[in-house]
Amino acid sequence: MKKLLLYTGPVKSGKSSRLLSFVQNKKDIGGILSIVIDKKKYLYNISSGEKRLLEAEPGDSEMEIINVGSFTFKKKVFEWGNEVLKKAAQKKYSYLIIDEIGPLELAGEGLSPAANEIIRNFSNNAQQIIVVVRESLLNKFLDHFKIDNSKTEYFSTDT
Numbered sequence: 001m002k003k004l005l006l007y008t009g010p011v012k013s014g015k016s017s018r019l020l021s022f023v024q025n026k027k028d029i030g031g032i033l034s035i036v037i038d039k040k041k042y043l044y045n046i047s048s049g050e051k052r053l054l055e056a057e058p059g060d061s062e063m064e065i066i067n068v069g070s071f072t073f074k075k076k077v078f079e080w081g082n083e084v085l086k087k088a089a090q091k092k093y094s095y096l097i098i099d100e101i102g103p104l105e106l107a108g109e110g111l112s113p114a115a116n117e118i119i120r121n122f123s124n125n126a127q128q129i130i131v132v133v134r135e136s137l138l139n140k141f142l143d144h145f146k147i148d149n150s151k152t153e154y155f156s157t158d159t
Contacts, residue, residue, distance in 0.1 A: 004122045004147065005130045008138050009157030015132050016099050018157070020044070023097070030088030030127075031097035032081050032111065041071075043081045046097060047088065052077045068104050078110050085114035093127045100132035106144055119145050 009015045016033050023029045023046050033044040035051070042051040056065040056072040066073045088096050098118065104110035115131075122129045133141045135156070141147075 003128065003151055003153045004119065005128060006138070006141075006152060006154050007130055007132045007156065008135045008154060010135050013157040015134075015157055019097060019099060019130070019132070028094040029097065030084075030091055030093040031095075031099070031130075032084055032088075033097060033099045034132075041073075043077055043084075045084045047091075047093075052080055054078075066104065066109060068102075068110075073104075073110075081111050082114040085111065085118060089114070089118050089127075095130055096127040097130045098132065100134065101141055102134060102137065106137065106140055116145075123151065 007015055007019070016035055020033055020035055023033070027047075030047045033046060034054070035042050035044045037051070041054045043054050044051045052074075054073050054077045056074050060072075060074060064075055066075055066078070085096075085098060096118065098111065098115050101115060101119075102110070105112040105115055118129060119131060131141075142149075
């Protein structure tokens with residue numbers, strides 16, 4: 001039986017960094033990681049190693065950005081991330097990682113288009129799906145996706 005694997009922990013507890021170490025030099029894992037390099041947030045395509053700066057830069061127009069709290073992100077990078085996730089869902093990876101489902105995704109933006117489709121249909125996918133969800137949003141995530149706990153396994157930065 002396919003399980004949805006939820007990786008939880010507090011903000012800045014090392015979830016993405018641990019997953020980045022886990023995926024290094026593995027060919028059977030696809031998806032997106034949200035990583036920080038030199039204090040800037042990037043989306044990272046696990047299978048190709050390509051990364052794109054997610055944070056908006058001076059000169060980006062209001063039409064090209066999304067504001068979330070004190071953060072400003074590039075819409076085009078989220079569009080790219082959604083395409084990466086859609087393509088990864090069609091391949092035969094052992095694991096597909098979605099990092100992360102946060103307030104933006106729960107509001108229907110960010111990585112939401114591809115993530116929603118993948119999570120809602122996880123039992124039909126060829127891969128095990130690992131979704132990163134910050135601890136403070138876990139109950140909202142479970143409610144949002146109406147997740148059956150019998151098909152879910154949890155692990156956290158504490159384990």
